[in-house]
Every structure is written in structure tokens, then in C-alpha cells.
Amino acid sequence: MAKVLNEHGVPTIAITNYAKSPLSKLCDIALYTVSQETEFRSEALASRIAELSLIDALFTVVMIRRGEEGRDSLQKMREAISLRRI
Secondary structure, eight states, X not given: OHHHHHHTTOOOEEEESOTTSHHHHHSSXXXXXXXXXXXXXXXXXXXXXXXXXXXXXXXXXXXXXXTHHHHHHHHHHHHHHHHHOO
């Protein structure tokens, strides 16, 4: 996917914990997380938490910078989601 986007000039941002990954080389902006898994969990829980924390921080910064426009967009999203809830 990243290769196709790159070929079409679409700007890309990647979140990874491995700086030498092929994805890091293909994207325009690479954001790196650091986490250490324990032997007690088979899933990559710590990695997911690190990535979600980074996404949450980016979202927060964008919304703060957008100000009132960001609040309006967020309200519209909440209203759209509420229509789908049972």
C-alpha cells in the first residue's frame, strides 16, 4: 500500500517501532515508538498502547490547532456516530 501511495505522490506517515523497516524508507514522515513486551502476553499489547498513545497525541494537537473548526468537526462526528448506536 505504501509503495503505491508513494508512486502516486500521496504523502504518507508511518508509525513503527523499527527504524530500518521497509515502511520507514517508503513514507514521508516516520514516527517511532518504543516498547518492550513481556513474556506473559503473546500479543503485542505494549506496542499497540504506544502506537495508540502517539495517535491520540497527534489527534489532540491537530484539534487544538484547529480551534473552533476542530470542535465543530468533532461535534459532527459525534452526531453521526450517535445515529448508528443501538
